Amino acid sequence: MEETIAIGLDVGGTTIKAGLVRRDGTLIRHAAFDTRAAQGPDAVIERIAEAIRSLLDGGEPVASIGLGVPGVVNNRGEISYPPNFPGWGVVNVAERLRPHLPAQLPIVVENDANVAAYAEARAGTGSSDQDFLFITLGTGVGGCIISGGNIWRGATGGAGEVGHVSIDINGPLCNCGARGCIEAYIGHRYMATEAARRLERDPDSLLHAMIAAGKELDPKLVDEAAVAGDMFAREFLAEMGTLLGAALASMVNMTDMHLVIVGGGLSHAEKYLLGPARRSLQLRAIKSISLDVELRVARFSNDAGMIGAGLLSLVLTGTV
Ligand SMILES: [Zn+2]
Structure with missing residues (x-):
């Protein structure tokens, strides 16, 4: 059976971390990108899309994309006035990303602390x-x-x-x-x-x-x-x-x-x-x-957001 892989991102005020995450919580590879938050939401969305595309370029069978973002993600998937992101009001990150990415890939967005916790729940210190x-x-x-x-x-x-x-x-x-x-x-x-x-x-x-x-x-x-x-x-x-x-x-x-x-x-x-x-x-x-x-x-430190976001996207989209 083909391995199931997600792309997980941890979107921070200065750095976007992006990685290819296996279902056991290990990373195949990952990279960091400047967020360029000072340039406003459109520029950040474009940076996130670039980060995702750079990982898709490897040709691995990616099933879903998960993002950990600062601030509360409401039930419509919107974040409101995230700290350290000038110019952001209420933004639906998944909707804004959609035109930049292959249509079939599901996108899941969740608060950054929540995805870090999820990494521990699925593959870390809290997995049992x-x-x-x-x-x-x-x-x-x-x-x-x-x-x-x-x-x-x-x-x-x-x-x-x-x-x-x-x-x-x-x-x-x-x-x-x-x-x-x-x-x-x-x-x-x-x-x-x-x-x-x-x-x-x-x-x-x-x-x-x-x-x-x-x-x-x-x-x-x-x-x-x-x-x-x-x-x-x-x-x-x-x-x-x-x-x-x-x-x-x-x-x-x-x-x-x-x-x-x-x-x-x-x-x-x-x-x-x-x-x-x-x-x-x-x-x-x-x-x-x-x-x-x-x-x-916790088991995971700097990688927790990427790993948790990736795993959450696999689970919520029914891939694992
Ligand atoms: Zn307080």
């Missing part, structure tokens, strides 16, 4: 679990609820916004306009700003030397310092992890999920961020959940 909560730690904090092996979209496609679970109504102001959202603590930008503020009071931290050597103060650098033994960094990450665990506890209590999978750029910060997050989650979850609730690191 039907129900879990997914959270992705990056500039923003995204999330998804996987229920019965599928993305739980809610009424209009916006479910799973873990990043905007508030842990303090008087807390720091979040990008969304509310206060105390977990994103306003552990989103990369917020975390870097807070670390910089506190570092001023801690002249002994190793981070000062790392920054003086030209490194940028971001959460990954804080984790590097923690691994190297820096107490400031360890305590800072432990505090952030504890807050993350509190937000996750609210989410698992609400949804009766017994598994949380963490993806994104910080998911490698296993010991000093996720360890405290795990303990905090176990401490705060209600008894029936805390006895066996697990927090695991």
Whole structure:
């Protein structure tokens, strides 16, 4: 039997990642393209089409195309005012792509965090679990609820916004306009700003030397310092992890999920961020959940969006 292949794309504000995805979640090949978001929606749609055509040129039997895009994808397949995409209002990406691509190829569009979660559900850390909560730690904090092996979209496609679970109504102001959202603590930008503020009071931290050597103060650098033994960094990450665990506890209590999978750029910060997050989650979850609730690191990192989008398109179009 001929192998079933999809094209999966992860459309980001600066880069479009595109790959040929096998049904087991492995990539045959992939490439990255500049999004050129500043040039507006028509230019971005043309770039996406170029990326797809470059993969079709290899002649592999592609059955479907899946795209992970920023922002909520509503039930009509439209995205509204995606962040970091100037000039975009309400856009139906699949409809706009259609004239640029071979007519017979089905196109599926879904939120980027949702497709990353789907990659874990079909071929990753959650492939033997039907129900879990997914959270992705990056500039923003995204999330998804996987229920019965599928993305739980809610009424209009916006479910799973873990990043905007508030842990303090008087807390720091979040990008969304509310206060105390977990994103306003552990989103990369917020975390870097807070670390910089506190570092001023801690002249002994190793981070000062790392920054003086030209490194940028971001959460990954804080984790590097923690691994190297820096107490400031360890305590800072432990505090952030504890807050993350509190937000996750609210989410698992609400949804009766017994598994949380963490993806994104910080998911490698296993010991000093996720360890405290795990303990905090176990401490705060209600008894029936805390006895066996697990927090695991995602299998896929940078490739998650491509792989999940490709797999989702194969499933939704009935190819697998
Ligand atoms: Zn928020």
